[in-house]
Amino acid sequence: MLLFVRTAEAGKYKQSPPDGIEPSTLRLTAARSNQLSYGGTSTFLSIIVQIAQYNLISPLQIPESRILVIGLDDAGKTTLTQRILQHMGQPSKTTIMSTVGLETYEFKDKIAKDKSTYKLFDLGGSGRFRSLWEVYASDATHIIIVIDSTDKGRIFVIRDEIQTMITKIKRANQKILVLANKSDLPNAVTHDKIVNACKFDGVLREFQIRGLNCSALQDTDIEAVVDFVKSK
Numbered sequence: 001m002l003l004f005v006r007t008a009e010a011g012k013y014k015q016s017p018p019d020g021i022e023p024s025t026l027r028l029t030a031a032r033s034n035q036l037s038y039g040g041t042s043t044f045l046s047i048i049v050q051i052a053q054y055n056l057i058s059p060l061q062i063p064e065s066r067i068l069v070i071g072l073d074d075a076g077k078t079t080l081t082q083r084i085l086q087h088m089g090q091p092s093k094t095t096i097m098s099t100v101g102l103e104t105y106e107f108k109d110k111i112a113k114d115k116s117t118y119k120l121f122d123l124g125g126s127g128r129f130r131s132l133w134e135v136y137a138s139d140a141t142h143i144i145i146v147i148d149s150t151d152k153g154r155i156f157v158i159r160d161e162i163q164t165m166i167t168k169i170k171r172a173n174q175k176i177l178v179l180a181n182k183s184d185l186p187n188a189v190t191h192d193k194i195v196n197a198c199k200f201d202g203v204l205r206e207f208q209i210r211g212l213n214c215s216a217l218q219d220t221d222i223e224a225v226v227d228f229v230k231s232k
Helices: 077-089 127-139 150-168 191-198 224-231
Strands: 002-004 013-015 024-031 035-038 053-056 065-070 104-106 117-123 143-150 175-181 208-213
Touching: 053 104, 065 077, 065 127, 077 104, 077 117, 077 143, 077 224, 117 127, 127 150, 143 150, 143 224, 150 191, 175 191, 175 224, 191 208, 208 224
Parallel strands: 065 117, 065 143, 143 175, 175 208
Antiparallel strands: 002 013, 002 035, 024 053, 104 117
């Protein structure tokens, strides 16, 4: 059964990419008002309204920095994304809602007046979307793994998901940030303890890995995250 995507801009249906085309050659975009249907028949798929549309593009059009924000649901990914946008002079949302599927942002740093181009992917963290992480991670230059540092019961869930993703992605010298979010709360675990408990030093040994604590909600230590995003 073919998957068709109708974009809000084009209003036309396009098939999913043909066999033999590698994900790394594709641009992944999405709009909140995307409508999906199977075989051309409308289907109620509200939980995946932001799944990406695949479009072939020239390598010259690919943004210099491609940032993937991943993590389990309720880890604070979308709040973090909005903070990053704010700190780089971009419009941001005042009302934060959990991402269902995918949100994408393409921009330049208006604060530093940097000519570099950035594309940020805020990818949903519920179970059915985690299989998409590997597709985006293969093309990313920077990967931010957002972990709810107060949710000790699910720290090993994110460990297992990251291990699965790492075995499947194309390695391209990606930089990885392990971010212990919600550090303002009294029961938060620090990033170094999370890295040690999950053995990320071993799992991610082939990548440039860094750890940070932050509170996206309180806008604490976000500048360090932005420095990571801007790192070359």
